[in-house]
Amino acid sequence: MIERSFQAMGGTVELTLLDDTDAAAEHIEDLFQEYEHRLSRFLPWGELAALHRAAGSPFAASRILFDAVSQAVEWAGVSGGVFDPTVIDALEANGYDRTFERVAGGTAVRERRRPFAAARWANIALDPVARTITLPPGVRIDVGGIGKGFTVDRAIQALGADANAIVNASGDLYAAGNGPAGDGWYVGIADPHDPVRDLAILRVRDRGVATSGSTGRNWALGDHRYHHLIDARTGESAASDLLTATVVADTATHADLLAKTAFLLGSEEGLPFVERFGAACLAVTGDGTVLMTGRLKDYLA
Amino acid sequence: MKWHKNLGAKLTVLTASLIALVGGWAVIRQNPPATDASTTAPVEPIQAPATTTRTTVRPPVQVTRKTHTRTHVS
Numbered sequence: 001m002i003e004r005s006f007q008a009m010g011g012t013v014e015l016t017l018l019d020d021t022d023a024a025a026e027h028i029e030d031l032f033q034e035y036e037h038r039l040s041r042f043l044p045w046g047e048l049a050a051l052h053r054a055a056g057s058p059f060a061a062s063r064i065l066f067d068a069v070s071q072a073v074e075w076a077g078v079s080g081g082v083f084d085p086t087v088i089d090a091l092e093a094n095g096y097d098r099t100f101e102r103v104a105g106g107t108a109v110r111e112r113r114r115p116f117a118a119a120r121w122a123n124i125a126l127d128p129v130a131r132t133i134t135l136p137p138g139v140r141i142d143v144g145g146i147g148k149g150f151t152v153d154r155a156i157q158a159l160g161a162d163a164n165a166i167v168n169a170s171g172d173l174y175a176a177g178n179g180p181a182g183d184g185w186y187v188g189i190a191d192p193h194d195p196v197r198d199l200a201i202l203r204v205r206d207r208g209v210a211t212s213g214s215t216g217r218n219w220a221l222g223d224h225r226y227h228h229l230i231d232a233r234t235g236e237s238a239a240s241d242l243l244t245a246t247v248v249a250d251t252a253t254h255a256d257l258l259a260k261t262a263f264l265l266g267s268e269e270g271l272p273f274v275e276r277f278g279a280a281c282l283a284v285t286g287d288g289t290v291l292m293t294g295r296l297k298d299y300l301a
Numbered sequence: 302m303k304w305h306k307n308l309g310a311k312l313t314v315l316t317a318s319l320i321a322l323v324g325g326w327a328v329i330r331q332n333p334p335a336t337d338a339s340t341t342a343p344v345e346p347i348q349a350p351a352t353t354t355r356t357t358v359r360p361p362v363q364v365t366r367k368t369h370t371r372t373h374v375s
Contacts, residue, residue, distance in 0.1 A: 011375050148375070170375035179369065186366060190373035201366055209372045216374030244374055301366060 001180070008032040009040070009148055010099060011170030018164040018180060028155045028167065035151040038064045039143050041088065042099050051133060052140045058125075058132035066131050068143045068150050069124070071253060075146070076121040079261045079273075081232055086120040088140045090235035094226045119232070148172040149210055149256030156252075167252075172210040174252040179205070186301055192243045192284050199290065200282060203301040208252030212259035213244030213284075229263055240266045242283050248299050249279040267291055 002017040004025045013032055015025055038047040051059045051069075061069070072085040091097070124141065125134035135141065143150075148169040155167045156174045164177030166185055175185035184205045188198035192215045202209065214237070217228040231238040245262040249255040258279050262270035267283060271293050274281040280295040 014370065016369060166370050168370045168372075171371070171373040172375065173370060173372060175370070185370070186368045188368040188371040190371055192374065195373060198368065198371065201368055211372045211374050213374040246372055 004029070006032070009036050009151070009169060011148075013170070014166070014168040016166040016168075017159070018177070020159060020163070020165065024159060027158060031155055031158060032151055032169070035064060035147070035154065038062055039068055039147045039151075041140075041142050041144060048141075048143065051135065055135040055139055056137040058127070058130070058134045061131055061133050063131070064154075065143075066126070066128075066133060068146060069133055069141060070126055070128070071150065072141065072143050072146045073121050073124050073126065075257045075261075076119075079257075081119050081121070082264050083145065083257060083261050084119065084121055084230070084232035085141050085143060085145060086124075086139055087230040087232055087235065088142045090230045091142070091228060093235070094230075094237060095221050145260055146253060146256060149208065149252035149254075152252040153208070172208075172252055172256050174208045175204045176206055189246050189282060193288060199284070201301040202248065202299040204248060204299055207299075208249050208255035209246065210249075210252060210255035210259045211244055211246040212256070212263045213242065214238075214240065214263070215243055229260060231264065238264050240264060240270075241285055242267055242270065243286055245270060245274075245281055245283040247274055247279050247281050248296070249277065254279065 002020060002022060002025050003015065005012050005014045006029050007013070008029075009032065013029075015028055017025055037043060040046050041048055043049060047062060047065050051061065051065065075083050076085060120136060120139045121141070123136045123139070126132075127134075149172045152167045152169050152172055152174050156163060156165070156176050159165055159176070162177070164179070166173060166175045171190075173187070175187060179185040184203040187202045187204055187209055189200045189202065189211065191197045191199040192213060195215075212229065214229065218225055220226075226237045229238050229240075230236070240263050242263050245259045247255045247259040247262065249258055254277065258274050258277060258281070262274050262281055262283060264270070265273055267285060271281050271283060271291060275293050275295065278295075280299060281291075281293045282296050283291045285291065
């Protein structure tokens with residue numbers, strides 16, 4: 001068994017490979033570095049920054065960036081605009097205009113609010129034949145909401161169809177195969193009220209698991225606390241009744257997107273929304289109540 | 302005189318029934334059904350079909366089983 005961890009995408013990536021070699025682990029580490037270079041909004045020399053500079057004209061994108069942007073835009077439509085990858089202006093206006101390590105370190109500054117325009121994702125033109133992306137002038141796209149899950153899925157694909165492995169990018173993960181004992185992989189769900197403890201333990205095979213919420217990337221500016229999940233209707237940090245939403249889905253990308261959408265919708269709409277996609281959700285509200293969709297019991301260890 | 306005899310029997314039965322009714326009422330009054338207890342007993346989680354959301358109390362923290370990895374807010 002190979003266990004390895006490294007830094008990428010603003011956090012720690014952990015690999016557990018049962019039937020693979022060190023070369024496979026090194027390949028996945030390289031894969032994460034390349035995807036970060038293409039998808040991060042914090043790298044001025046990265047491909048996403050080049051796409052932003054080309055706004056208004058068709059941009060010939062790599063397969064990685066094209067696929068990530070395509071999935072982000074597609075999901076914006078599926079979620080009815082609840083998940084909106086074009087809210088960078090709002091994120092930056094709230095102070096998240098640099099890597100989170102620097103924001104959390106107290107260097108955030110709330111900018112003078114610019115007029116907020118939602119649903120600009122609908123005007124992004126994608127040409128799959130020419131593999132070009134055309135952003136409307138002045139529009140930028142943030143694939144950070146999809147990037148880790150998306151890269152985890154690509155890493156698992158790189159390991160092959162018979163992989164018996166976990167790839168975990170800062171809590172967004174995919175567990176492939178039957179695990180070391182043949183009965184699946186055991187995944188703890190951190191308790192947002194006491195993150196060193198597990199709220200529940202899942203047993204999964206060939207499933208993506210992701211958690212989103214307001215307890216991770218949040219920061220204080222003056223008398224207010226902000227977090228990175230933006231309500232596309234207001235441009236402000238979403239006032240969800242949930243602290244966290246954990247989703248089990250067929251891919252890490254879908255788990256990541258569904259967890260974010262469930263959080264943004266709140267408990268009443270969010271959990272039924274997850275169920276419509278055949279996925280399972282465990283959510284924790286601000287008062288500590290735990291909510292579960294019926295399908296989650298299939299995964300409880 | 303036969304109807305007098307029947308009337309006496311009926312009065313006996315009626316009296317016995319009244320005594321049983323009053324006695325039963327007294328027993329119930331002294332031992333009322335425990336309706337109040339249900340308001341303080343633990344509320345069971347709502348059992349709902351698998352396609353709906355159900356609310357439960359916070360499950361006990363599981364510390365004995367070793368996990369292979371964890372998911373958390375990043």
